[in-house]
Amino acid sequence: MNESYTHFAAVYDELMDDIPYDRYVEMAEDAIGSLYGKRLLDIGCGTGLLSVKFAKKGARVTGVDLSADMLAIAAERAKSLSLDLSFLQQPMQELTVAGPYDGAIISIDSLNYVKKREDVIQTFQRIYDALEDGGTLLFDVHSTYKTDVIFMESPFVFDNGRIAYIWQTDEGDEEHSIYSELAFFVRNENGLYRRFDEVHYQRTFDTYSYVDMLTEAGFAIERIFADWEDEPPREESERIFFQARK
Structure with a gap:
């Protein structure tokens, strides 16, 4: 992991402040039942x-x-809250865990960092193997509309007084993929700004492709919805959610 990603980890929570994580918990409870x-x-x-x-x-x-x-x-977050959680450093397409698990979640387009179709299928297969019979997979991805249209409207800028960034995007090498170049400026206690740069590459697939890949891995599709609502995807939906069961 390069040094810039170390800086990115330090500002990640602040940048993700508008993500409705509580809604994700609700969706997990809808899919799995009580999480207790x-x-x-x-x-x-x-x-x-x-x-x-x-x-x-x-x-x-x-x-x-x-x-x-x-x-x-x-x-450190779990320790500060006296919560007993386990953490593993692994690429998701090489997931190796001691199951079985009742559910698996891949949130906030994390799956879009897996760029090859065969690796997405392998990710689903590894999760399938880790789940108990009847276990649930819930995940979200960028829509193709978002990668092909919205992300192409860059540059994007952000400034909350402590962190600022300039985000430039370019079409990736593969269909529905995107290169993102971000220049971050983080204000120090002395008022001076420190700069670091990030380059990210994400790729998504159309809804039917995800259905095919999930099915190939053995999953049964239970629900497909969009943009945090219990509504089917539309042409201009930005985030697509999938709920599948082993």
């Missing part, structure tokens, strides 16, 4: 914001992420 006592995989858990919310509901949570820096923050 349930074994959950939080894949792409980042700094553990969602993992902690699941644990507060009584779930036994294992958080998985590729970034050691993100996981260090997640572990």
Whole structure:
């Protein structure tokens, strides 16, 4: 993991402040039932914001992420709240855990960092193997409309007084993929700004492709909805949610 990602982990929570994590907890409860006592995989858990919310509901949570820096923050967050969570550093397509789990969640387009179709299928297969019979997978991805239209309207700018960024996007090498170049400026206590840069690459697939990949991995599709609402995806939907069962 490069040095810039260390800086990114430190500002991640502040940048994600507008994400309705509580809504994700509600959706997990809708899909799985009461989380109390349930074994959950939080894949792409980042700094553990969602993992902690699941644990507060009584779930036994294992958080998985590729970034050691993100996981260090997640572990410290759980410790500060006296919550017993487990965290593993693994790429999701190489998921290796001791199941069975009652449910698995891949939140906030984390799956879009898996760029190859075969690796997405392998991710689903690894999760399928980790779930008990009847276990649930819930995840969200960028819509193709978002990658192909909305993200192409860059540059985007952000400034909350402490953190500012300029976000430039370019079309990726593969269909429905995007390169993001971000220049961050973080204000120090002395009033001076420190700059660091990030480059991200994400790829999504159309809804039918995800259905095919889930089915190939053995899952049965239960629900597909969009933009945090219990409504079917539309042409201009930005975030697509999938609920599937083993």
